[in-house]
Amino acid sequence: MLLYDHKEIEAKWQKHWATNKTFKATNNSDKPKFYALDMFPYPSGAGLHVGHPLGYIASDIVSRYKRHKGFNVLHPMGYDSFGLPAEQYAIQTGQHPAETTKTNIEGGTDKSGNKIAGYRNQMDRIGFSFDWDREVRTSSPDYYKYTQEIFIMLFDSWYDNDADKAQPISLLESRFRESGTNNINAATEEDLRQFTAAEWNAFTEKEQREILLDYRLTFLADTEVNWCPGLGTVLANDEIVNGVSERGGHPVVRKKMRQWMMRISAFAERLLTGLEGLDWAESIKEIQRNWIGKSVGAMVSFQLDDHKIDVFTTRPDTIYGVTFMTLAPEHELVDQITTAAQKDAVEAYKKATAARSERERMADVKTISGVFTGAYATHPLSGEPVPVWIGDYVLAGYGTGAVMAVPCGDERDYAFANYFAGQEGMPAIKNIFDGVDISEEAYGAKDKTPLCNSDFLNGMSYQTGAMAAAIEKLEEVGSGKGKTNYRLRDAVFSRQRYWGEPFPVYYKDGLPQMIDSKHLPIALPEVDEYLPTEDGAPPLGRATTWSWCTQENKVVSNDDDRDCVYPLELNTMPGWAGSSWYMFRYMDANNENEMFSAAAQEYWNNVDLYIGGSEHATGHLLYSRFWVKLLHDLGKVTVEEPFQKMINQGMILGESAFVKELEIEVDGKIEKRFISQGVKAKDLNIKSGRKLHADVSLVNLQNELDMEAFKAWRPDYASTEFITAEDGTFKVSREVEKMSKSKYNVVSPDDICDQYGADTLRLYEMFLGPLEQAKPWNTAGITGVYGFMKKLWKLYHNDAGFSVSDEKASPDSMKTLHKTIKKVQDDIENFSFNTSVSSFMIAVNELTAQKCNSREVLEPLAVLVSPYAPHIAEELWSLLGHKESISEAPFPVFDEKHLVESSKTYPISFNGKMKFTLDLPVDVSKDELEKMVLANEKVQQQLEGKQIRKTIIVPGKIVNFVVG
RNA sequence: GCUCGAGUGGUGGAAUUGGUAGACACGUUGGACUUAAAAUCCAAUGGGUAGUAAUGCCCGUACGGGUUCAAGUCCCGUCUCGAGUACCA
DSSP: OOSOOHHHHHHHHHHHHHHHTTTOOOSOOSSOEEEEEEOOOOOOTTOOOTTTHHHHHHHHHHHHHHHHTTOEEEOOOOBOOOSHHHHHHHHHHOOOHHHHHHHHHHOEEOTTSOEEOOHHHHHHTTTOOOOGGGOOBTTSHHHHHHHHHHHHHHHTEEEETTTTEEEEHHHHHHHHHHHTTTTOOBOOOSSOOOOOHHHHHHSOHHHHHHHHHTTBSEEEEEEEEEEETTTTEEEOGGGEETTEETTTTOBOEEEEEEEEEEOGGGGHHHHHHGGGGOBOOHHHHHHHHHHHOEEEEEEEEEEETTEEEEEEESOGGGGGGOOEEEEOTTOTTHHHHOOGGGHHHHHHHHHHHHHSOHHHHHHOOSOOOOEEEEEEEEOTTTOOEEEEEEOTTSOTTSTTSEEEEOTTTOHHHHHHHHHTTTSTTOOOOOOOBTTOOOSSSOOOOOSSSOBOSOGGGTTOOGGGTHHHHHHHHHHHTTSEEEEEEESOOOEEOOBOOSSSOBOSEEEETTEEEEOOGGGOOOOOOOOSOSSOOTTSOOGGGGOSSOEEETTTTEEEOTTOOOTTEEEBOOOBOOTHHHHTTHHHHGGGTTOSSSSSOHHHHHHHOSBSEEEEOGGGTTTHHHHHHHHHHHHHHTTSOSOSOSBSBEEEOOOEEEEEEEEEEEEEEETTEEEEEEEOTTOOOTTSOEEEEEEEEEOGGGBOTTSBBOHHHHHHHOGGGTTOEEEOOTTSOOBOEEEEEEOOGGGTOOOOHHHHHHHTOHHHHHHHHHHTSOTTSOEEOOGGGHHHHHHHHHHHHHHTEETTEEOOBOSOOOHHHHHHHHHHHHHHHHHHHTTOHHHHHHHHHHHHHHHHHTTOOBHHHHHHHHHHHTTTSHHHHHHHHHHTTOOSOGGGSOOOOOOGGGTOOSEEEEEEEETTEEEEEEEEESSSOHHHHHHHHHHOHHHHHHHTTOOEEEEEEETTTEEEEEEO
């Protein structure tokens, strides 16, 4: 083969790798292990665009590099295949989501007759070194039976705050039997019922199960959830953006529903501290820290008649500055404490706030509103009356939904106090900061300032222990205690959906019962439609065979009226369930007896390199960390964190093409014209103009539109005239936008592979810029990389064909080779892939200029290139006479001796400005160097008439004269 | 508002610990080959300025200061853009 033929080469090697299972990873090896993982994709019908494989290419480069470096590499891929789009498509077409999911992965034709390439086929064409024998699909019963098993493990666990870990529920039961709730420090809701051992033992089994439900790590609770009527399901906090659903942008309302919850809050502190040891981008860690939202402070109780109002404050030291209290309008005590005189005003206010959506309340933070309840609570230390207000600046969902207002130190309290100053129930602001003027604004910088008007705290400040002293006093009088609060809420785990994991749960006497793990999987039932039932039950409510028989231990018909048959749970699990543990399944993906063996997990440990988008910062990355901590506590895994190092690849943006449309007046009539970019429309009577998206596939590299194809694509514009440039071409304008089908700017990797080849695609994706950065895709630029591929091929060929000599390479060529070895090695280890591609180009340009065709250089060069462009590397490797795949060939070893030179080109500067360079020997002393430089004619010219004030010589770096 | 990140040619982007700014590409221009085009190859390409030229000089890494023999890189301030977050008590 004389010319570089990417099609033939790539097809050949992709087949070779598949048939020989070249990239199969073994679970026992003497080699050190390396686990490189990509966030697995959701297989959508739209297929992959060039943005999707970016991270996969990077992880593939690292994986292949590590194999060359002698590692046993685990580099798997799979599909996060449960989810909303398949279900919505099913609602529209009636096609089972399992079918469309299969088509989207394996290829085929969709219901409307469109060809679907299939994720697997698309990925295969890019030449990834995945071990496909370990593929997982979260929607496969073989996989989700273990997701269900983990759910059971959560149900059978509680969180022991004293041991600071999850424990089996049986341990809790035995402790209840022995000593009741005495000395139990569990993560639960506040104020659970306390009981003695005798009481516990006297409870009925049902009562005991009810009590235990409050302790389990997954539990049923009537909670205010985010109900999205548009999607017909509840959403977790991280699935809501700006008050609307992340998917679809539908409004979200608060609604009370009985739902499965995950007690992630029990792990808040460990999720926070665990971040410290992770090699992740600081920004992601920061997002997680904010999401967890730890604040240290105290709970303080204010007595109001028979009621107790609890507030959380981070500054108990300002307790004597409390001027009033504010409750959220939804606070449960509001109705009970409101005085008769204020009742109407309070009711009206509650109504008004309830009518405002969450979104409106968030958008409008400037408007101050509130109402006095007429009630006065008692200050726990001073005993003074404290007026109680309600106001919507206090959020029901955070802390206790009530605050002690200290206007002198808090902006919001200050604004509220000022707004209502002089009204009934709003006393003058109490100032507790010694010598501070608060007539204009609240005092923010209060940490160091000594307190006054604060009884025993006078003279102390936050920094000198006022906080601890205040808490101590509150505890002494029984009106408070130190408390750490987290913003992180327990996660809703039920979805009113069809296409998700069914719960392994049936209901007996209204209480949930787990199905024994050995009967799993509980497979999704068939339903006639993927919609909620008439009476609002989830889609599984339509299933006719969806009851559990406790004798046969299988799913039976709902008509079965035996006593041992119970209804099954109708909700399904959320999208994040399956993705929270998949990294471990890959370690032992074909194990039919358990989710993974202990040996496999101990061998692979956790993920050494995780690559994916940063949009999962508060969802997937937090939930999987939570589940891994649970699995760790229960002894299932040896690690506390799933992903040791993570890199977040940036988005690849599309370059949309626009056709400019003008409305012009011709003979009194309005007509439409398309006008080419760059053509002046001076003689036209323009009425209006706008831009139309044109499909980028209709535009060539010179931005010229295929006008006939455009008319065929948009028949509604078939008769519109084109005003072309003088040469008859029509140019579009370009703009960078997110790559998306609706903007017609999607570039498919398949097309690039056809035209330029997978190796070129891989190199170009890396060449675009740093992995983490967002960058626009510009197909025109790919010719540079394609040209490089051809030049690389040529190095190993002459006019007659393959030709490599066994003669020794020149020192110049050895230098080129070794500086490239060093650069590429450093780059891969620093994940700086774009600069590697440059250095390959430099190396090939240099070797071409040197006319190098020596095996001594070209053989290691093929290995160097192989992680980036594996197909051409394999082909060259085999042409070089090797029978084995290049993938296990050792990485060339860098040898400094080839870079050693006798002279160095020094920049010679005067007053810090480089004027010219001089070649000077490297092995001479500083003094000699100075003499040589001063002896130089050009130096003397520069120094003429000037005086040297200082000479700086840094051997190997620079010479600088300070002259004046 | 707060937190984090980033501002370098026409474009994407290079520049180890402060030490020759603009590597490598794209694009553009000119040239070779060709009937022509594509492909390929060669050359030029930050801005300004002087010179027929070789070459020289000045300005340049968002802006204003500072540290230093030397700053894209370090420090202080300002502006712009992006991401995250938002009454969290």
